[in-house]
Amino acid sequence: MPGGQAKARVLLFTDTLGDVNGVSRFVNDLIDRSAQAGRDLSVFTSTRMPVRSSAAILNFRPRFATAMPGYRHLEVACPPAREMLRTARALAPTCIHVSTPGPVGLVGRKAAKILGVPLVGVYHTDFPAYIEHLFNDAALSWLCRSAMGRFYGAFDRVLTRSSHYTSELRGLGIDPARCRTLTAGIRTERFSPRFKDPEVWRPFGLPAQAVKVLYAGRVSVEKNLPMLAKVWRTCLPLLQRRGIDARLVVLGDGPYREEMEEQLQGSSAAFLGFQTGRTLSSLYASSDLFVFPSVTDTLGQAVLEAQCSGLPALVSDVGGPRDIVHHGQTGFVASIARPDVWRDRLIALCMDASLRSDMSRAAAATAADRTFERSFAHFWQEHEAISGFPGSDGPEIPAADRISTPSPGVCTVPA
Numbered sequence: 449m450p451g452g453q454a455k456a457r458v459l460l461f462t463d464t465l466g467d468v469n470g471v472s473r474f475v476n477d478l479i480d481r482s483a484q485a486g487r488d489l490s491v492f493t494s495t496r497m498p499v500r501s502s503a504a505i506l507n508f509r510p511r512f513a514t515a516m517p518g519y520r521h522l523e524v525a526c527p528p529a530r531e532m533l534r535t536a537r538a539l540a541p542t543c544i545h546v547s548t549p550g551p552v553g554l555v556g557r558k559a560a561k562i563l564g565v566p567l568v569g570v571y572h573t574d575f576p577a578y579i580e581h582l583f584n585d586a587a588l589s590w591l592c593r594s595a596m597g598r599f600y601g602a603f604d605r606v607l608t609r610s611s612h613y614t615s616e617l618r619g620l621g622i623d624p625a626r627c628r629t630l631t632a633g634i635r636t637e638r639f640s641p642r643f644k645d646p647e648v649w650r651p652f653g654l655p656a657q658a659v660k661v662l663y664a665g666r667v668s669v670e671k672n673l674p675m676l677a678k679v680w681r682t683c684l685p686l687l688q689r690r691g692i693d694a695r696l697v698v699l700g701d702g703p704y705r706e707e708m709e710e711q712l713q714g715s716s717a718a719f720l721g722f723q724t725g726r727t728l729s730s731l732y733a734s735s736d737l738f739v740f741p742s743v744t745d746t747l748g749q750a751v752l753e754a755q756c757s758g759l760p761a762l763v764s765d766v767g768g769p770r771d772i773v774h775h776g777q778t779g780f781v782a783s784i785a786r787p788d789v790w791r792d793r794l795i796a797l798c799m800d801a802s803l804r805s806d807m808s809r810a811a812a813a814t815a816a817d818r819t820f821e822r823s824f825a826h827f828w829q830e831h832e833a834i835s836g837f838p839g840s841d842g843p844e845i846p847a848a849d850r851i852s853t854p855s856p857g858v859c860t861v862p863a
Contacts, residue, residue, distance in 0.1 A: 456832045457488040459536055461556025462547040463525070465505070466497030468700075468722055469666065470749040471547055471572045477635060479504045481824040490539060494527030494552050508532055529555045533562065541565055542835040547572060549599045557602060566604040566834040570630060571613055574767065576620075577744040578670045597621040605834050607827070609747030610768035628830055632772070633823030634752045634815075641758035641812050643726070643733040652720055659694040659798045662735035662759065664750040665742070667702035667719075672741040672764065672784070674704075677711045679741075679790045684715055686791075687798055694798045699723055699731060732757035736804055737797045743767050743784055755779070756815035760807035762793050778811040 464472045475491060479502055482489035493499065494508045510525035532552075536544070536559040544560040546553040546569040553569075560567035579585070579592040597620040600606055606622055607630040608614055614627050646656035654660070661680075665671055680696050687694045696717040698708070709719055723731055732738075738754035738761040748769030754761050755772060761779035763769035773779040780797075782789045797804055 455488060456543060456828070456835045456837055457539065457541045458490070458543050458545055458828075458831050459539060459541040459556070459559070460489060460491045460545040460547060461532075461552050461559070462491060462493050463495075463550035463552040464548055465491065465493045465507075466495055466499045467523070470745075470747070473749065474570075474572070475547055476500065477820050478824065478827070481820060482828075485824070485828075487828055490541075492532055492536070492552065492556065494525050494532070495523055496525070497523055506535065508535075525551060527552050527555055529558070533559055537563060542837075543568060543831045545569060545831065546603075549573075549575070549596065553599075557599070561602075567602060568605045568607065568831055568834055569600065569603050570607045570609065571600065571617060572609065572746055574613070574616070574744050574746050577767070593620060605830060607830060610771040612768055612771055613746050630830075631823045631826035632747055632752060633818045633820040634749065634756060636756055636816065636819050638729055639732055639753045639756040640729070641733050641808070643729040643757070645730045645734055648727065648730040648734050652718060654695055654697070654718055655693065657693070659692060659737075660697050660735040661694060661794065661798065662697045662699065662732070662738050662754065663740065664699040664732070664738075664754070665740070667698060667700050667705040667708060669704050670742070670744045671702075671704075672743055673708055675784075675787060675790070676739060676741045677708055679787050679794065680712065680717065681715055682787075682791050683794050683798070686795055690799060692798055697731070697735060699728070729757070732759065735759055737762065738779075739794065740764070740769055741784070741790070742769065745769055748772060752815060752818060755811040756818070758808040758812040760797055760804055760811060762790065762797065774810070774814065778807055778814055 462475050465475055478489065479491060483504065489504055491505050494510045496510060496513045499505060499507045508528050508531055511528055513523055513525040515523060532555050543566045544556050546556040557567060575596060576589055576593045580589045600620065600622055604626065606617060606627050608617065608627060609630060609632065611629045614624060614629060617627050618624050649656050667673060694716065698717065698719045701721050705719060732754055738759040740748060740751050740761060740763045743764050743766035746768045751761050751763060751769045751772045755778055761773050763773050763781055764784045765781050766784050770781045773781055775781045780793045782793055
């Protein structure tokens with residue numbers, strides 16, 4: 449046993465914890481599950497944002513912090529590195545985990561080197577894809593890929609959110625032998641068709657009988673929402689001519705929201721902002737289908753939540769979400785280069801209640817076993833193994849239960 453300890457002790461460094469995003473939700477779920485399972489996890493962060501009260505969280509006062517340009521809901525902070533390193537040394541971890549390639553993540557990487565313990569991380573965010581999508585600048589994209597390669601090149605193990613990103617990391621110069629695809633999972637008790645409630649639409653002024661096309665996530669350009677706005681404007685008149693009352697419902701906020709609202713003014717689109725708790729669960733379950741055009745997501749947590757809620761999902765063929773949706777069974781995977789295909793798929797799903805019903809049942813059944821407990825068990829096993837603990841008292845996760853790219857198969861509905 450490392451250092452004579454009886455179990456692994458993991459320090460997790462993250463630049464995001466109080467924000468509303470997938471990484472923050474994942475880390476907060478890790479905190480809850482580690483406490484329930486009796487695991488020794490401490491989370492280091494440095495932020496001015498409100499952070500929940502937990503014995504597992506150490507929030508170090510930033511030396512400097514400011515809102516990220518263009519993203520008022522996100523923060524860039526300069527952490528007190530020496531104080532964090534002293535505290536890390538005192539806690540004597542067997543392993544250090546870095547969730548983000550930011551200033552706090554850099555401190556975590558430094559701590560692993562100083563303390564001589566293994567370094568593990570999750571490749572949560574595809575920053576090179578963000579840069580490419582936002583700026584379409586080859587030089588900037590190359591610089592970002594180079595920086596990510598250098599950052600993760602020091603890691604003993606890199607966990608990816610979907611199988612698609614193992615090859616992406618190889619392109620960054622990361623040895624595939626050091627990569628693992630983390631079992632994907634969500635808090636399935638929070639997302640289920642049982643939360644369906646037609647009355648949830650009343651406070652938002654939306655008719656319960658209308659077909660609700662839901663998007664949930666950050667409202668920003670890198671989520672490919674300009675394409676969704678264009679596709680929706682072409683779909684709506686065709687649906688109206690067929691007598692279908694359909695509404696695009698956007699959950700979340702971000703720098704593109706104001707522009708997107710202007711573009712879709714008078715186009716049966718509703719922007720509901722951030723929603724949480726039971727309201728969020730009911731909005732998912734009470735919608736009719738989910739649309740997620742992002743090409744920068746390494747997993748697509750919102751897609752998992754939607755499928756678990758029983759929603760057919762239309763996602764892009766680039767990035768992690770395509771690993772979640774079984775084409776023709778629980779939704780569709782559409783080429784990002786074919787807006788006309790997105791239009792046709794959306795129209796087909798809005799018009800065909802029977803197709804939505806079949807896909808809804810399949811989506812809920814497929815997603816039911818993607819629990820966060822299974823994801824956490826795999827997460828902890830990887831950290832125990834890299835720390836030198838040969839055995840784990842957690843359940844082994846069969847390879848078949850980890851999300852991997854489904855074979856294309858044969859589409860069972862018209863193209």
